[in-house]
Amino acid sequence: METEPVLEVRHLNSYYGGGPALLGRKSARKQVLHDVSFHIAQGEILGLVGESGCGKTTLSRAILGMLGDYGGTCDGEIIHRSRRPQMVFQDPFSSLNPAHTVGWILEEPLRVTGGLTAEQRRAAVEEMLVKIGLGPEFAQRRPWELSGGQRQRISIASAVITHPKLILADEPVSALDVTIQAQILQLLVDLKKEYDLSYLFISHDLNVVYQICSRVIVMKKGHIVEENTVDELFAHPQHPYTRQLLAAAE
């Protein structure tokens, strides 16, 4: 845990709205994140919990530099000590391009990164398909032929295939059945070991967080209200809001 963190966020504030006036009406500027600071250590799974609308997703967008897409802005420091992190989305049905085969989808990040021949790329895709427990024959399939769990495996694979150091997983299992959830969580843990990954694991489900994370930050209305190891947090919650969340999860 004493290695250099892969990600450090310092005093991050983020806002929506307040952009240039459209048709003479200036939208009100709304602050979503308030002075958020934390870090993710190499090889760590950091859980981020809080109710919906508390700024979890905004935080992940800010980290990825995607806030502009949503009309948001931010100030503060976000220090990446790794190549560009990748993202796994909640909804496995919109995260894969329906016009292409699974093989094409997995190959695309490699094509963009470059440095591999077509033959090497195909081999890497097949290897990855085996690692995520699907098998090489899935390269020919189309996303709409797959189940939700299979799709989520593919989107995880397409995030991991370029070997980033950090993966942001925004509610990666909340759209799935409980039995599938366990399999996907196991896959995340396996891939973490294999590729030395770190995760920011965003969830509203404390049971899932307890299973997979080593440390947790609790967020409420854009503020980080508590930060602790999983065991400490679940055994001795300090903040009343954390207690409330824990009580609700019982």
Place this chain on the structure above:
Amino acid sequence: MKEKGNPLLYIGGAISGVMVALILVGYVWTPYGPTAMDAAAKNQGPSLLHLLGTDNFGRDIFSRVLSGAGTSFFIAVCVVAIGCVFGILIGSLCGYFGGPADVILTRVCDSITAFPSILLALVVVSIIGQGTYNVIFALGVLFIPSFARIVRGEFARCRDLNYIRSARLVGVGKVRILFSHILPNTMPVLLSAVTIGFNNAILSEASMSFLGIGIQPPYASLGSMLSDSQTYLGSAPWYALSVGGAIALLILGFSLLSEGLQRRAQRDQEV
């Protein structure tokens, strides 16, 4: 994939397939020369010698319909190609990037569609002159907005989907996102737009030629032939009937095809 319960697609495909096949044959071979006159066989009704009869000059109507349909078909294909290519370019850029350019271009497209297209084509042709290629140019430009609008809508819909977001995150270039990631997803909609556009092109060209501002003699298209045949409606009604029938069959075939494609696209999206 399964094509259960989509008879429109089959019937439309069959009709337009036969028509297109006949037209293609007509490019290389017709029973008689389309302009060859036979003084001994004027205004004859349909017979085994002349399948659809002859006109007042003794020209074989079946051959003329084949070559006229060929001209109309060629114009329609070119018009749709122009409209489609530029429509995709404008629509994709507007839909994906948005912003002031999008607002302006969309309004320009709206105002073009607000005019009756024949009127605009008339204006264009009277400025740049008549002739096959000028007709193609005029109609082609007028067909851009309808394609641009459809493509724009599809690109705007796809822009914020997660798979496009992750493509951006991975660092896929903008051009590649537009044409390798989003464009294939617009294909079902685009395909049915192409067939509808093709119909409209056939009809617009026929109307223009019927009004005498389209294809000029000695070339014939279905529209100019329909216009000629009016004069002989009493003496040789089979002339007008066969030309009109050819137009109707072409339109019917492609309409059904388009409807069938649209239903298939809808069903695919439901999956």
